[in-house]
Every structure is written in C-alpha cells, then in structure tokens.
Amino acid sequence: MDQKRELSSIDLGALVTELNRYAGAKVDKAYLYDDDLLRLKLRDFDRGRVELMIEVGDVKRAHVADPEHVADAPGRPPNFAKMLRNRLSGADFAGVEQYEFDRILTFEFEREDENTTLVAELFGQGNVAALDETGEVVGSLSTVRLKSRTVAPGAQYEYPASRLNPLDVSLGGFKRHMRESDSDVVRTLATQLNLGGLYAEEVCTRAGVEKTLPVDEATDDQLRALHEALSRIGERLRSGDIDPRVYEEALDGDGEEDGNGDAGSDTDRDPRVVDVTPFPLSEHEGLPSVGFDSFNAAVDEYFYRLEHEDTDAGEAPADASASRPDFEEEIAKQERIIEQQRGAIEGFDEQAAQERERAELLYAEYDLVDEVLSTVRDARANDVPWDEIADTLAAGAERGIPAAEAVVDVDGSDGTVTVELGDDGTRVEIDTGAGVEVNADRLYQEAKRIEDKKAGAEQAIESTRAELEAVKERKAEWAAQQAAADDDQSDSEEDDDEEEHEIDWLSRSSIPIRRPEDWYERFRWFHTASGYLVIGGRNADQNEELVKKYMGKHDRFFHTQAHGGPVTLLKAAGPSESADPVDFSEQTLREAAQFAVSYSSDWKDGRGAGDAYMVEPDQVSKTPESGEYIEKGSFVIRGDRTYFEDVPCRVAVGVQCEPVTRAIGGPPSAIVDRAAASVTLEPGMYAQNDAAMMVYRELKSRFADQSFVRKVASADQLQEFLPPGGSDIVD
Template identity: 30%
Template structure:
C-alpha cells in the first residue's frame, strides 16, 4: 500500500497548487510530525495544507487539530501570520517542495523535505529561522542560525536525452528496477511501471541490457512524462474494495484493479488518506511517545531540584562565614591581596564577579560589589526561581500523563470504531454530476481542465450543452439531451447556475441557456484568444430566466449503489428521501460538509465534491437530522 508521495506525485501536486498563489497563511497547527497550514485563498476560501514528515504533503483537512501549538508551530505562527504565498515550486525531480511567502518586507521559504525521515524548514534570507527536526549531516547542518543548504540533488530523469539516460543507467550496478528507482530518482512504483511498459524484466542486471531495451525504457519514460504533464487521470486504486494507491495517471500495473477517478490528483490523494486503512497505534505505542517526554521532564525536574538545594547550601554557607567572606569581598574591591581563608579562581572585572574556592565549595561565584548579605539573598532568589520552575515542570508532567491517558483512550476508540466506507466509484465522478428527475445524466466541469475534457470527450451528437449566463460557470452536458423534456433542460440550467460564481456572489436567481452540440466550438474568432476551459457559442441560445440559485444534496441510489448526489432541488427530491436544500448564506462550506458527512455517514470528500463554491445556509431538511455544529 502507498506509504508516501513520489517525485512524480509532487510534480503534479505543485502544478495543481498554483491556484494557491495570492493566498494568505491564516493559522498553523502541529501534532507530533504533522503540520497543518490553513491558507485563505481568493475566490476559494480556506484550504488546509497537510504535511507529515517524510510521507505526505497535500491539501487535506484533518479533524481534531490541536489548539495549543508546540514551540515549533508557535514560531511558525509568529513569523508567518498573514504571509502571502508568492510561489510554489519543486526542486528538480526531488521530493522537496518550496512555498515562497512574503510578509511585509520579509521573504521566507517554507521548505518541505518529503523524503527519508522528512523535515520542515523555514528559511529567511538563506538562513534557517525555524526547523522541525534539527539535524547534522556530513555535507550540511540543518540548525537554526545556519545557512540552509539543499541536499545534493538526485538526477532529474526528465531532463535527460537518450544518451544521458543510457549513461546514467549503465553507469550503475545492479537490477534495472533498483537503478531506475534510486539512481534515476523515479521511486519504486514508477521504476516498475517503466519496466512493465518497456517489456523489460525488472530483475535484469543493468550490464545485461541491450540497446533496444534501453530505447524501450527511455520511450516509456517519455510517455509517462507526457501523461504526467498533459494527460492526467487522477484516481484512487482499489483492490477488493481496499484503497492501495493514489496515482495522477493510469498505470499499467493497476489495469485489472478498480479505479475511483477524481478531477485533481490532490483530491485523489486526500481521499486516499481519508479511506486508506490506517496503521492504528496500539496503546503501548501511543504511551511510548509520552513516556519519552515524561523521562525528559523528570530529568529536567531533578536538575532543578539539585540546583535549588545547591543555591540554598551556598546561601547558608555565606551567612555562616559572614566575617571571612566579607573581608574577602572588601579586599577584592580595594584591590589588595585577600586573606588566606579563600582561594581566588577567577575575577571578571566587566561583570564584577569573582569565583572562589572556600570551605567545602570548589567554586562559588559572588558579586564583589555587593556585601555578603546581598550575595546570600541573590542565592535565595535564584533558589526560589528554580523551585518555581520545578513546580511548573511537575505540572507539565501531570498534564503529559493526562494527555497520555486521553491518547490511549482515543487509540482504543479508533481501533474499535468502524471505518466510514466510501460509496462505489462511478466513472462520471471525475466531473460534477447529477441525474435529472427524468433520469438523464447531467455532467459539469470542475475547473478549466475538466471543462475542456468534458466537451472534448463527452459532448456527442444527440446531447445538449448548457451554461450559466455569467463568467466563471461550468460547461454542462446533458447526455441524450435530444430526448430531454423541458424539465430536464431547466434542471441542467439550474445545475450550471448553482455551480457558477453566482453562488459565491450571493445571488438569489440568475439566467442560463442551452444549445446544440454543433453550436459549441473551440475555434476563436480571428484575432481573438480563447483561454483554457472556454468555448465559443455560435447561433441561437435558448435562455431560461429567473432560475433559483439553490442546490440540494442527498442520498440516492445509482445502479443499485448508494451515492451522495448534488443537484437541482427537483432532481434530488425525485430520487431521494434524505436530503437538504442549500442556498447562498454565511456558514462555512467546510464546516457544513463535516456535519453532512457525519449525518450521511460518508467520507467528507464525497460531500465537498457535491458542495457549491461558496458560503451556504441550510434552508430545508428532509429525512436528515443534521448534526449540530462542533459535534
């Protein structure tokens, strides 16, 4: 089962994250080696960037985020509050992502090292200002205050020509699959995919490869590169109903397995993280982390107690030898030799401190500008500080024990709790979708890419095309629309309007139209430019006005399988006994999605995929007891 993202995964994710540019860092959370960045993105709202050291990095919402940040998260919050995202990049083909942000005149790089143990480093002016895991390597020092150096880059196999590919391959020793995975930086999954596509036994030794086999491997690499950049088909791969991988393209090695397609790879990966069977921590594993923390706290407590005892002993000694020490301090102030009762070990004229060996103390440091009583009082004051610190450490140990007990209980509960299972994947879920009250399938694009894909692949003769009369609306296709009654055409127009910018603008009603397939063209007028996802409509448009900006989300049955469907109220009401009706409002869509997911008992991704693009309000409930906020 997939255990971490690959270099190719990160390449696709970074391409998809370009929509985060201009967003502002809102809040940062941390739980152990997981860090979550909440980012406010224009025209999109709040999203969460989730990272788990050495394993995962994607937009993914995590429930039960800790409100009290540990020191590392506190530092990130202090330095990055309201910072604006200006760039998102990948370093070559390495598993390193860089988020460049600005906060006033300051420029920061948030560096995610998603390999090996993993790390998260905050860099300002090339200097490390915060690091999750301070580390020291032979060739670089990842510590606060040090200049940040990237690890030595692996080969970017996508930049190699045929000769460079052959040279890199033949310059190593071992099985071809291992060399592809490590030396050529492809990772295990794509190394095996190359061998499969090239028809090369993965256990073949590199020295035994023929020129024709190297050509086949290089061709397979180029085909994968083209698919990664231009022909993505993101999906979660299921084996006997269990999620085992999330991939940005179709892989031959999974041809016989069930696929659940998604509009973006980030959505596929987020869904995988939600439904994949977790490696549930048993109570002993959970306790081990807290026991290590308690051991460190106890060590600190013991040192503080010993310090307090030593300071008290020194203060008592001063009072017991008042006359001798008073004479010693006076002699130092006056610049004359001290008496023979004490041995001076060091004098610091800048700080006015003297270290002497006297009585049972090998070294006791005093302020020679003060008398014995003042020095003794200073020891008592420091003892009090040490005792207060010790008290706080004792309280921290008690809190850690409480956290450990709560974590144990949570682990047991999680182990016993049945996993919420995703509903059966359907091919049309790569798009927005609904079924009309008359049973016809209506599809809509989710973004510019899927708008293009929808029209190119699925708008056929006999279908109908609909679009809201507003900029920023999805292309909508009514399958078999030639036989669609007026009710279905109206529902398709309502569908196109509800998923348009009319919702986020808070409109109560709007207009939309439908046309024939032959009226839809990708050919712009002479001298004009047609952006991705846009089309030219030629000829008469069949307008429908005063359409309500509303949407229903409900539980329906499709081909004998339970599904969550969003669509026009009439369409959902015709197929569902359990649904809610939504309109533009003031409630956060993600918050409502959580409540709906709990009520329908499905993964939250199945709800968010059906949700409209803006804030909402629930105007009707039918057969659904909506969970209260915060439950």
C-alpha cells in the first residue's frame, strides 16, 4: 500500500492537544531546509531542548521531533528564516490551534515587543505564513494570489473557505449533507464531509455499512449508524483517549510487498512504515503495528523512518551527478517569485488609482451623491426599514429621478449604498452615516494604504533578489568545492605513500564556505586544545545568564582577582546534555584561566599578566551576607579556591577552515594549531577597532582566496574576539 505522506485533519486534531503541552517554551532560533521544512529550536524549562518541525512540501507534517532525528543546521539562512529569527528569538510559545476542520495549524508566539502568529498550511501546495498582531502577513514561504484568497507580504491573511466538520455535525445536518449526494457512501464521506479516503472507509467499516452503497439507497438506520461511528471518533479525540500506532508492511527480498504479510522470513527485508494513526484502525487490522505513549512520538518516528526509507531506496553512488543540488530549479523559483511580486506591484498601482478615481467621482458628482445620502439619512431618522428605503429608491429610479437611478444596491447590514457614477458607470460604495467629504477621504486613505502595501512589496522583491543572488553564490561555492574535491581526489590518487594529505588552505584559489550556527556564539567562547568548550560573559546580563542557565554541576567556574572580569565557564557538556564528572587536564584549566584573565580589566589596564581562580559550581551563589549588596553580574564565592598566578595576557585570533569555516579567538595554545592562519596579540596601544583592522589585513594577505577571509572573518567579526582596550600584534 502507498505510504502516508500527509497528516489528515483527524491526525492534526489529535496532535494539537499534545503540542500545547509545550506552551511556555522559549524560541532560540529558526532554520529552513530545502524551502519547505521549517525547524524551530526551543528551550523548555522541564524538557530542555524542543525541536518543532513543520514541513509543507511533498511531505506535510507538524510535530515535535526527537533531537536525535534532527539534521544538522543548514548553511546560510534564507530571508524567511532570518525574518523569523528577528521576530521569534526569545519569544514564548503560547499555544497552537487547528483552524476549523482544515489541515491548518495556527501557532502563537508572544514577546514583550511584538507577538507573531505562524500559520502552517498542510494542504495543497503547502505554505507557512508569519503574521503580525493585526493579522497582516509579514512573510511567507510562497506568495498566493487567487480569486478566493491572498497570502502575500503586506496583505491581511485570509483563511480558505470554511469546511464542514464531520465530527461535530448533528444527525439532522449529517443526513441532509449525505442525501444531497448522488455518489456512494464512502465517496460522499471522503469528499463532501471532508473525511478523506482512509477515515471514510474506517467509518463505513465501524458502522457496518457497505462502502459502495449508493447514498440514495441508504436507509435512515444506516445513516444513523454512520453518524454514531463518526461521533465516537470525535469523542475519542476530544477526550484524549488515544492509542497511537505506526503501521508497517513487510517486503520480500526484492523490495516488493509480501502478499502473505509474513515478516518472519529470513529473506525478508526490514518492514517499511505505511501509516501513523492516533488510534487503531479496523482498515489496518491485518498489518503489524507498533504502539507509542503519545501521538507526537508516533508521528515523529513515522516520518523519521519514512525519510530514511526514501533515502535508502533512492541512494546513489557517491560520485553520482544526482547528488548535485538543483540550483537551476531554485534560481527559476526565485525568478518566478520576482515575476509574481512585480505583478503584485502593478496590481497595487492599479488598485490605488481606482480608489483615487472613485474619490474624485464623489466630488465630481457631489450634489447627486449628497442627495442620495440625505434621502437615506432622513428615512433612517424616521425609522424607515432598509427594505422600504430600497423599494422607494427603486420606484424613484423608475420615475427617472437621477439620484435614485444612480443607486444600484442597498445594504442595511453595513449601512451602505452603492452608486454608479461617471460615464463608464464606476461603482462606489458609500457610508450613509457620513458625508460626501468623509466618504471621499476614506477612499483616499484606502489608496494610501494600498500604496504602503506597494512599498512593502517593493521591499519584498529586493529581499527576493538578494536571495536569488545568494543562490547563485551558493551555486558558485558548490562548483568551487567540487572542483577542489576533484583536485584533492587527483592528488590522492597520485600520492603513493599512505600518509594523510594536509590541505594547504592558504594557497587554495577558492575555499568552500561551511558556516556553523552554534548556540554559544553570542557569548565569548573558544574550544580548548583538548576540545572542551569555554564560554564567558560580555556584560553583566550575560554573566547572570551563564550562571543561572548554562552552568552545569560538573563545570568549572573561573574569575579573575581583578575587578571587571567576565564569568568564565569550562563546560563539561552542552546544555540539556547529561554529563559525568570530568578530570580536566592542567593545560585545559590554564587555558580557561588565561581566557578569563585576557578578557578582563587586566588587559584593559595594560597589564602583561594577571591572577585567576577556579571553583566548583556549588560554591557560586547570588545570596549575599546579611547587610551586603551584590551588583548585577556579580556573585558570592564561598569555600576554597584554586589559584592560577601570573597568567599571561595573550590571545590569538585566526581563521578556521575545517571542519567549518569561521573566525576563532582565545588562548594561543588552543587557537594556533586549529586555525589555518592566526595572529597573536598582547595589551598595547591600538584601539580595539584599529587592532581588528590590522589583524584582518594581515590574515587577508596570507590567503590566496582573499574573498574567503572577507566572508568569514571580516574586521567586525574579528573584533568580537579582541579583548576590550588597546592591543599590539606580537611579532
């Protein structure tokens, strides 16, 4: 049987309750894979790392994933991901709802400065739209412009037309919808009652009604049985009475379905997944299944296995051309988006012109319009019903009264009338509760609002052009990387000895960019020569955050004897990772101490060396002695300390080329061997920005590919690794 690739409305209904259990988790970062898979990395106080996955391509899903199932972060984030990072970083996940019975999930995120709504459309072509607090689209993966709805930056988000919810419909309503069909029972349930094929068949099976029975031959008792089966499914979802299952299907040795369902043969391959459901289905009674504690866990496991089964089935040799990213398709896609955006801008121009024309027609036909408004206002003042007003105007039109002839519609619910003005009969809707001037001004304001939307669309087209250039740049980088790989392969084949070939990065004409995105990069940081992470605060707020949020029980806390040093943590493990006690080497400890000293006031004051101390995490407290006060970013240290005296104030700043490409900085013993090129500094006379420019020029001069240094280690990026105060380059 075909493998499930999209979650159904019933599946989403079961997922929403479980996803809301993560309310309160805080967003760290957003990632976008292949233009259709959105990953939001969150942190939950109780659960630690939370990975929310939303995919809207050929596979359509939304669930929290096991971190082990999450792929490494992609390279340079596209504009949509950048926009989400700006709006969602630090925001709290407030909850999620399913829109009616549609395959649409609405995620709410709250932040002090602005709230954001993410709408995931898990149907059709699929889409994700970010909305501001007014419901206006800030950005979307795809631009949609249909007669029925628009999803585009600057426009109010419009949901699709409402769909009948078959799980809530009354018996009378159910019978009426069924009786209106000229098809059979299962097709009517699947399409007109929006159940989809599988659950339509399931309802028929549970009700004991033949699937192919024509609706016009179904008895009232049979329709009642179908409605009761539907109601039981709805009640089960609402009560949370679920028993999630991942269904499997055995394959024979040739990869074909085993018609006997025998998974025990030695020649059989591992079974493949075919479906995931919130409760067991009678339609899958003959299939083996695996139970799960939560439907979210079942969905995660199902799509993880589905992805790997697809990968295994379509695996190509390492040198196959199929492994090449389809840059041409991505370029064509961005060009199509630009063309759509140009069309939208032209549409905004036309709409704004039409609104202004309507406003000018009101003034051009001022007396006539004023007569219409006065007639309606006088009638309403005498409590004349809207229907009678419409009849009176119609009678006046028959008698040839110009003001009455101009009226083509009366809408009492909105208190408006529509008039035809000008030689071409342009229709203008006017508010009968306002004068001609106010109605004209409203139209002018609408024209201005449309022009503002045009400005937003022009910004969007510039962003898309930037993304197009980024794709072209990635294509060039990929080609350079492949050429470099081919060169390396040729060198390897010609190299008769078995020693590992060391790449000469400095002489390479082109170096591929492989940017990391690590959680600690907003702090001061480096990796020791033995590989342990050391992080330090840049200010009092970060000092507080490091101790309260990131200090583990097996870490080490470092600080300088001099006032004004950063909190420095030697990490035994990353956040949310289990850690065992670590016996750090003396070199590792001294590197952490040198880091603490070099980024303290010792450097700023021009000292060549300073003292630091180390304590265990449980010796660090925010509770002062009675009568004392502790400044923000400061802490009380109790108990014995381990001292490191006369630690040199020195840092090395360089460029790392493998396994990732980025600027790095820290104690020279930890940096020099890790960097392809580096510069060592000590306290001196050059201001921080001047020293950063000197280092940048020196590093740039060492690489044949000077554009590489500009991309990964600009002067601004290098300055992040320089201590505050003056510096000199050490010869």
